[in-house]
Amino acid sequence: MKSDLKTRHGGKILADALAAQGVKLAFGVPGESYLPVLDGLHDLRERIKFVICRQEGGASYMAEAYGKLTGEPGVLLVTRGPGATNGAIGVHTALQDSTPMVIFIGQVPNEFAEREAFQEMDYRRMYGQMAKWVGQIDRVERIPEYVSRAFHTAVAGRPGPVVLALPEDTLFSEAAVADAPKHHVVRPAPSDSDLKKLSQLLEKAERPFVLLGGGGWTREACARLQRWIEANGLGVGTSFRCQDLFDNRSANYIGDVGIGINPKLAERVKEADVLLVIGARLGEMTTSAYTLVEAPVPKQTLIHVHAGAEELGRVYRPALAINSGYPQFIEALEHLSFKNVAWKERTAAARKEFAEWTEPRPMPGSVQYGQVIRWLSDHLPEDAIIAGGAGNFAGWLHRHFRYKGFRTQLGSTNGSMGYGYPAAVAAKIAEPQRTVFALCGDGDFLMTGQEIATAAQYGANFVAVVVNNGLYGTIRMHQEREYPGRVYGTELKNPDFAAYARAFGGHGETVERTEDFAPAYERAAKSGKPALIELRIDPDAITPTMTLSAIRDKALKSKQ
Numbered sequence: 001m002k003s004d005l006k007t008r009h010g011g012k013i014l015a016d017a018l019a020a021q022g023v024k025l026a027f028g029v030p031g032e033s034y035l036p037v038l039d040g041l042h043d044l045r046e047r048i049k050f051v052i053c054r055q056e057g058g059a060s061y062m063a064e065a066y067g068k069l070t071g072e073p074g075v076l077l078v079t080r081g082p083g084a085t086n087g088a089i090g091v092h093t094a095l096q097d098s099t100p101m102v103i104f105i106g107q108v109p110n111e112f113a114e115r116e117a118f119q120e121m122d123y124r125r126m127y128g129q130m131a132k133w134v135g136q137i138d139r140v141e142r143i144p145e146y147v148s149r150a151f152h153t154a155v156a157g158r159p160g161p162v163v164l165a166l167p168e169d170t171l172f173s174e175a176a177v178a179d180a181p182k183h184h185v186v187r188p189a190p191s192d193s194d195l196k197k198l199s200q201l202l203e204k205a206e207r208p209f210v211l212l213g214g215g216g217w218t219r220e221a222c223a224r225l226q227r228w229i230e231a232n233g234l235g236v237g238t239s240f241r242c243q244d245l246f247d248n249r250s251a252n253y254i255g256d257v258g259i260g261i262n263p264k265l266a267e268r269v270k271e272a273d274v275l276l277v278i279g280a281r282l283g284e285m286t287t288s289a290y291t292l293v294e295a296p297v298p299k300q301t302l303i304h305v306h307a308g309a310e311e312l313g314r315v316y317r318p319a320l321a322i323n324s325g326y327p328q329f330i331e332a333l334e335h336l337s338f339k340n341v342a343w344k345e346r347t348a349a350a351r352k353e354f355a356e357w358t359e360p361r362p363m364p365g366s367v368q369y370g371q372v373i374r375w376l377s378d379h380l381p382e383d384a385i386i387a388g389g390a391g392n393f394a395g396w397l398h399r400h401f402r403y404k405g406f407r408t409q410l411g412s413t414n415g416s417m418g419y420g421y422p423a424a425v426a427a428k429i430a431e432p433q434r435t436v437f438a439l440c441g442d443g444d445f446l447m448t449g450q451e452i453a454t455a456a457q458y459g460a461n462f463v464a465v466v467v468n469n470g471l472y473g474t475i476r477m478h479q480e481r482e483y484p485g486r487v488y489g490t491e492l493k494n495p496d497f498a499a500y501a502r503a504f505g506g507h508g509e510t511v512e513r514t515e516d517f518a519p520a521y522e523r524a525a526k527s528g529k530p531a532l533i534e535l536r537i538d539p540d541a542i543t544p545t546m547t548l549s550a551i552r553d554k555a556l557k558s559k560q
Ligand SMILES: Cc1ncc(C[n+]2csc(CCOP(=O)(O)OP(=O)(O)O)c2C)c(N)n1
Pocket: 390, 391, 392, 393, 394, 415, 416, 417, 418, 440, 441, 442, 443, 444, 445, 467, 469, 471, 472, 473, 474, 475
């Protein structure tokens, strides 16, 4: 029987497979190793937008941010060897952030394999620890099968990154094969007995604490959970950089259980009799280095709900382990109701502590950075996307910004610098109707700041703030604490950031006083260009409450 399937080259089969998986946006840097894929994408250019970046590190952050924002796998295309190594950072972020992502990497032709041919690497070994699965497509006929598995794997259970290597001959060869349809999202649901046990444990609880985190949530699940939480009077905290899973304006939101945690909130986690953890892995940042919750058997009665079966009992032996997707779990949770007045009172007290903690404190210098964040929190639209990088500057954001809805926060829980700017570029390209804002440090920004060229090329017009303290401030803080006065390797000589933005065709502003920020922001937002505001803060203002000099003095005293 004659097949009516068309013969296509591997690159075209791959591009069609991406379209079949529902891919609309992909990010990358081109390479001669995957020219047939570019050729395949050429035919689909109205359907799939391939955003070309300036460095694979930026591209991989963009793909990760897209996956985080949309819940659909972020797609990254990079060339072999150098492209693959540059692109690794976003893959690590995707792993630690439980973000679905599929990475395609060029590979030497099969006939040269294992000779250390030009730019050859074994991606199974290189990415082995960083990805949920690494495959190499050795035969052109099997492209649809591999791509289908990659997308299924990226979104299943605990989402994460998947890597597929593409040997050159696979891409140049031809075959007549069918596309595989779009992947399923396979997630378990809780059993009746899980729910019964959960109900019994919560019924007895006097000091329950609900903690949310991780990837694999939906807008609807978050909204429904919020209604249930409010109806039952429970207090909710969010794990490190997952502050947008619960409307921070709700009276039941009591704060972020992350780095620089409110000590009173930390105490509440420790003192809880029942900890209901939904989606969070309970990692080092969330548990204050495994001190809020003890491993392997916590003092609190731990009810751990996670979509990845292998995450349950990985560090903590829960009293009740529920393997479930979060929408599925919340649907079941809605059948339970509790009328415990004491919970409500505790929640109200915790909310008061949250309000006190998040009030900006005066700091040295003419820029009150806490007030700037508060202004942004009060003035940006409710659904604005806030992308942030890593460094002490992010501490003010965590503390003073109120996230108001699902996927309004893009941050890296692996604490990787350089995330915020490219994440904002991806967000603006993916959701141009929403306001996007990036918060970067001076060290942080220049790790990927050249992606301002990508923003200009694709019309991603949003405002970024670079918080300039002339330091790798986080490291300086730790340095002064451990080796007071012995400053080394933590100072920065910076460019004129506003001029840098203008050189790329963007809009640049420099702000040195609190009162100048709002008008500068308004000008930047209206500029119709990628805009950058350099915010010069006093280097002594090292955290929202501490000065560098006080840290040094204290350390010097304790060493005397
Ligand atoms: C990719 C990467 N490299 C190095 C580090 C270590 N590191 C953490 S914070 C930091 C300094 C951040 O400096 P900056 O962006 O200026 O922020 P600041 O702490 O000064 O506010 C460094 C070097 C990291 N987290 N990620």
